[in-house]
Amino acid sequence: MxxxxxxxxxxxxxxxxxxxxxxxxxxxxxxxxxxxxxxxxxxxxxxxxxxxxxxxxxxxxxxxxxxxxxxxxxxxxxxxxxxxxxxxxxxxxxxxxxxxxxxxxxxxxxxxxxxxxxxxxxxxxxxxDQLFFAPGTVLTKTGTYFQVFSQFRKVCYERLRHSLPGIVAAPGKQAKLSISSDKIPASVDGFATPPDSLRALWPAGEAEARRRLETFADAHIDYYLSERDFPAKPGTSQLSAYLAAGVISPRQCLHAALQSNQGEFDSGNVGAVTWVNELLWREFYKHILVGYPRVSRHRAFRPETEALAWRDAPEELKAWQEARTGLPIIDAAMRQLLETGWMHNRLRMVVAMFLTKNLLIDWREGERFFMRHLIDGDLAANNGGWQWSSSTGTDSAPYFRIFNPLSQSEKFDAQGLFIKHWLPELAALNKKEVHNPANVGGLFGVADYPSPIVNLSNSRARALAAFKNLPSRQAVAGGGDE
CATH class of the missing domain: 3.40.50.620 (HUPs)
Structure with a gap:
């Protein structure tokens, strides 16, 4: 047996x-x-x-x-x-x-x-099964795990061209056994059942996962590069929860992407190429887990960043967690997370940089909060994303690269559609005002919406100073907001 x-x-x-x-x-x-x-x-x-x-x-x-x-x-x-x-x-x-x-x-x-x-x-x-390549088989010429994604990706592309992992056939029907299946519990002690509104967003089962994959590959993958950064558009695959639980496999995703792009990895349809890239980012972070196990232990990938003087600011952390920072794009993104169990990927980076740079709060606080609310929570991807945003991780954003939430908001939600959906209290503002209600005027700004909890310019300077003061950090000139 x-x-x-x-x-x-x-x-x-x-x-x-x-x-x-x-x-x-x-x-x-x-x-x-x-x-x-x-x-x-x-x-x-x-x-x-x-x-x-x-x-x-x-x-x-x-x-x-x-x-x-x-x-x-x-x-x-x-x-x-x-x-x-x-x-x-x-x-x-x-x-x-x-x-x-x-x-x-x-x-x-x-x-x-x-x-x-x-x-x-x-x-x-x-x-x-959940990776294209076994950890330890995609290495640098000196036999170490890659620390830079672009180099890792290049080797993966070469390997995939020569040997594409195939789809494994499903098992056939076997003779009946004298063993009955157990009833699947509807809930587990210690974990509250989420509201029906959230559950309805994420129907269970392989049929739903495959339907999403087929719909994305047929109708959306062509526009993935141009639309994936706009949270008000249906530009992403919405497959991350299904991948995290293994309801669909990375191989199935890869084959669907290649089928939509005449078998090409890095040419042809730029949307398909970009999405395959995202599958390889997922792969990269899992290899990092194995090659650098300290990231599994709540440690920074870059040891020198363990000396960062993170702020103990419980009230500001709570305002971030409860979507009341006074910066609409941050608060809208956090409400999306709290109500749906998911957050748009561009916004994951924006809110993570705001917490770790503008508030100078330890990335581990954000990582833990995300895991406690994400339906697609995955240690490798979540840790990789947080360490990238906080400039403590592998291949991470340079410490002087700090997303400005206002310019990110104006660039990726220009009409304010995403903000107004999640922050209906701002619905009356025009498309310029909605990004920064504090500028609207009046003694208390917009009713029912808080003033910003931090000055973006001053807090950016504070973050730059904290990173420059690291013992082994060379001061880097230049850089700017995005």
Missing amino acids: QLIWLRSDLRLHDNTALSAAAARGPTVAVYLLSPQQWQEHDDAPCKVDFWLRNLAELSTALGQLNIPLLIRSAAHWNQAPKVLLELCHELNIGAVHVNEEYGINETRRDQAVAHALDKVGVTFNSYL
């Missing part, structure tokens, strides 16, 4: 470990509920709810193939070896199959499980 241990791979199609298990013999699937571990990882309630809803969809799909899906509890991952050993003994399992996951805790968990199973003669088979 084969056991497929499902984790962040909640799909039937193009699932390497599932197909490998089914090819070896009668197969049973298991998923471990680990609420204590999820809380330690700051997983959002809407994300946990999304996993559970996708598990229910997957259970139905597996049931049609006579593959039972069992649910077991291992509150913390250190309980996983014991729980899986008991299950293997109970069902007379000969081999356990998993798709590789990355990060310090994930790696230690899998090593502990493999060791425990080996002692009783159960083989532990691990497969490359």
Whole structure:
């Protein structure tokens, strides 16, 4: 009997470990509920709810193939070896199959499980699935992990041209087993069920993920480069939550992009090329997790930035978290996050730079807050993005490159449509006033909307001084707002 241990791979199609298990013999699937571990990882309630809803969809799909899906509890991952050993003994399992996951805790968990199973003669088979290339196989000429994305991407392109990863066939129907699937819980203690309005934005299941991918590849990918930075436009794929839970695979996304671009990676349709680039950014950050494990431990990628004099400003942090900074593009973006579990990628950079540069608050505060609210929360991508924005990470923005929220707002939401959608209290302002209501005049500005909590010019100068004062930082001339 084969056991497929499902984790962040909640799909039937193009699932390497599932197909490998089914090819070896009668197969049973298991998923471990680990609420204590999820809380330690700051997983959002809407994300946990999304996993559970996708598990229910997957259970139905597996049931049609006579593959039972069992649910077991291992509150913390250190309980996983014991729980899986008991299950293997109970069902007379000969081999356990998993798709590789990355990060310090994930790696230690899998090593502990493999060791425990080996002692009783159960083989532990691990497969490359959520990446195109195994970490450690895309290296510099000196044998180290890349720290610059453009160089990493170049090697990936060369490798993909010679050997494109194929789509794995879905398993076929197996003979019925005398094992029944377990009921998928509707919720887990410690994680509140999100409102129906949020859940409706993210329907569960592979069919929905594939529909989104097909719609994007057919109708939007051509305009991805020109429209992806405008939050009021439907310019992005809206697939990140499905990728994070493994409801769709990066290989499926890559094949769809190439199909829309006559098989080209870096020529032809600029929208498709740009989107493939984003898939490779996702890949890059997961390789960074493995190559530089300190980023899994709440440490800055650039060690010298650990000496930054971050400000302890709880009231300003709270204003940022609660979408009341007095800067409309920041507050609209934060409301989008709080109400939908998702934020437009351009705005993730804008709000992150505002927190870490204008407020000079530690990037880890932002990283944690995002994880606690994102339906697509992913350690590698979230950490990579925050460290990029705060100039503490790999390939990060130069410290003197600080997005100005007002100019970003005027450039990417020129008509104020995004702002007015999320901040209806500003709906009466014209398209010039809406970006900076503090300039409208009157003793108290716009009713029901706060004044800015920080002076952008002064706070920018403060951030530049803090970075220039780092022990090993050479002062860099030039640079400016964007």
